[in-house]
Amino acid sequence: MNITSRISLVYGIIASAVACSPPSSAGYTYFALEVTHLATDGDERTSVDECLTMPILLGSRVQHTFRLNQKARLIVETTRDEITLETEGEVEATSTTWSVEQLESQGARSLSLEAEDGSSYELVLSRGCS
């Protein structure tokens, strides 16, 4: 094998290694948030279906606001370590915090909330988004 062939071979190996390497990402954590409204007549309807990307920086905080109905809101605040759920309006008041570690080990957590009109909301937070 002459020198030109050897150089071509080395370049070929490097080029194929580079081309085959998938780009790396920062490795974000995702949680799926689903809220189902259970009406008094038994009717079920999905109120919220969101994929939450957890922040990655120390000190980062992300606030999401979801409307459950005309008079009730769900506020979800995420840091890289925990998720806090709070409600506002005509729905059972709650302030619940789940750690990311807890959610990752258990896979999912759920919470039931009663609305003032007698209906209820079933909230499920699960690891990963489909």
Added chain:
Amino acid sequence: MPLRKFVPALVLVSSLFLGRGAHAAESHPAHTGFQGSLQMGLSYPLGQATAAPGDKLANRYGSQWQPFLLGFGAKVSEHVYVGGYVDATFGSKGRDTEVKSACRDADNNLENDIGCSSFTVRAGLETRYSFTPAQVTDFWLGYGIGPTLASETIKDRVIDRKETTQVTGWEFVRLSAGANFRLTKSFGFGPYILGSLGHYFYETTRVQKVTVYQGRIEDRAWHVWMGLGLRLVVLP
């Protein structure tokens, strides 16, 4: 450049000018009126960004390169200077292991897919006292106060996501000291050290360019930025 590598260079340059000062044949009269300065150096974070566990300032921000710190004001007497300052510093990520891990570009596609950076900005008022304003070598002490901002960013080009967290606050005690070698009537030059003590009061998080959180920091804590470098003075 790590701080410890910078110090010997600073000592060497300072000693050269100290030598010149000691052997200078003449000194220039003390100046009053306009004075400007340009400082360049390094700054290092100490203390806590907030009182939250693990939220050390050095975990958020790495050592910062300070390409400029501008001072402008007036010597109201031969000994006393009063003026304003503005400075910006730039650096990398801090020591937090999770962020370090996220910022690591683990592939070998020869592209930087994940960028992590930090910067700080300050502005305010300061006063300085010169001990020997008419001498070739003039030692001085300074005090300043002003608002400050610090920011950290991670930019993931693979999923096109940019996350930025900023804190703003006040530096209540900004103490500085240094020597000024008055080489000519128009220019002086010398080393300085700086320590600024402050609190961050507000935090903002942006994803892409959208503000996703803005609020007061409830668990505040003291932080210090320590700096050192070289200072060029106009009309010393």
